[in-house]
Amino acid sequence: MSDIHITRHHALGLAEARKLAFKWAETAEKELDMECTYEEGKTSDLVSFKRTGAHGELKVSKDKFVLDARLGFLLAVFRHRIETEIVRNLDLLLAHEEPVKAFDKVGAKRAAAKKTAIRKKA
Numbered sequence: 188m189s190d191i192h193i194t195r196h197h198a199l200g201l202a203e204a205r206k207l208a209f210k211w212a213e214t215a216e217k218e219l220d221m222e223c224t225y226e227e228g229k230t231s232d233l234v235s236f237k238r239t240g241a242h243g244e245l246k247v248s249k250d251k252f253v254l255d256a257r258l259g260f261l262l263a264v265f266r267h268r269i270e271t272e273i274v275r276n277l278d279l280l281l282a283h284e285e286p287v288k289a290f291d292k293v294g295a296k297r298a299a300a301k302k303t304a305i306r307k308k309a
Contacts, residue, residue: 189263191243191256191270195277201230201249207280208234208247214276241269252277 197204205227212234215221221236234245236256243256254273258266 189258189266191254191258191266191273193254193274193277195252195281196250197252197281198250204247204249204252205232208232208245208252211245211280
């Protein structure tokens, strides 16, 4: 058996962290063939996940994500690669906090520019 432990701090608060964790669980189910269960709590949530050769938990709180996973013998050989991919996915998920907001601003500017162009043609 091989263990993976990853902690990522954030300033999202529990409500926003919950949304990201739920999105992470959906992605794990679709792309990694994981079976996930989501348990909401008052101060933290728990995402349990499992598939052949791996199982673990993602603990979600108002200020951090803590992922603990245990890999079976066959997957333990790929531990470094799996851990790198988990870290990358968590970091990308957390990074989307600002780009999503920035995208909304760009979309609003484009919509305003289209309205201005339509008014000029008329």
